[in-house]
Amino acid sequence: MALFIGFVLVSLLGLIHHYGLLAVRAIKPSSDHRPRAAIIVTFIALLALHTIEILGFAVAYKVLLIWGAVGDLASYDRSWSGLIYFSGVNFATLGYTQIETSGAIRLINMMQSLGGFMVLTWSATFLYSVSERAWKE
Numbered sequence: 001m002a003l004f005i006g007f008v009l010v011s012l013l014g015l016i017h018h019y020g021l022l023a024v025r026a027i028k029p030s031s032d033h034r035p036r037a038a039i040i041v042t043f044i045a046l047l048a049l050h051t052i053e054i055l056g057f058a059v060a061y062k063v064l065l066i067w068g069a070v071g072d073l074a075s076y077d078r079s080w081s082g083l084i085y086f087s088g089v090n091f092a093t094l095g096y097t098q099i100e101t102s103g104a105i106r107l108i109n110m111m112q113s114l115g116g117f118m119v120l121t122w123s124a125t126f127l128y129s130v131s132e133r134a135w136k137e
Contacts, residue, residue, distance in 0.1 A: 002070050002104035006111025009060055010118075013053055017119045020049040021126055028130065035134030042130045046123045050091070053119065057087040057112055064105060071103020091116035 024045040031038040061083050064070050076082045076099045089097040094113045101109050 002107040003111070005064070005070070006108040009057065009108065010111050010115035013056075013115045013119060016053060016056070017049065017122060020052075021122070024049065024126070031130055031133040038134050039127075039131050042127055046127060050120070050123065053116075054088045054091050055084065057091065058083040061087060061105075061108075064108065070108065071101060071105035073105070074100040074102060087112070092120065 024042055027045060028041045029037040058080065061073075062080075065072065073086065076086065082099065086097055086099045090109055090112045094117065
């Protein structure tokens with residue numbers, strides 16, 4: 001069940017990221033006319049997108065912990081900042097945090113790490129393509 005929940009959450013992450021990238025592409029200035037602005041706007045917009053994705057997983061963890069059927073987090077002070085930290089570290093560093101998981105929630109944690117790796121590399125490729133076009137002579 002937890003693996004399925006993780007799969008669904010990462011699938012939603014992929015959808016949100018796809019439409020987020022479309023939005024970033026729509027708001028960024030032209031790489032041909034304002035190359036520096038295109039890179040900076042893309043970077044800041046991607047940072048905002050990843051922050052929203054991290055916050056979304058923090059909300060999902062809060063709901064799952066209230067539900068209680070998938071396990072628990074140890075060494076966690078039950079604050080929103082603790083959940084955001086846990087989600088952010090899972091998203092960006094493959095889950096090595098000071099907060100320990102117990103129970104099936106570990107599978108959701110694993111799936112978030114996989115999803116974070118996937119969208120971070122997707123974003124890096126997107127930023128690289130914007131930069132490459134902006135830096136062409």
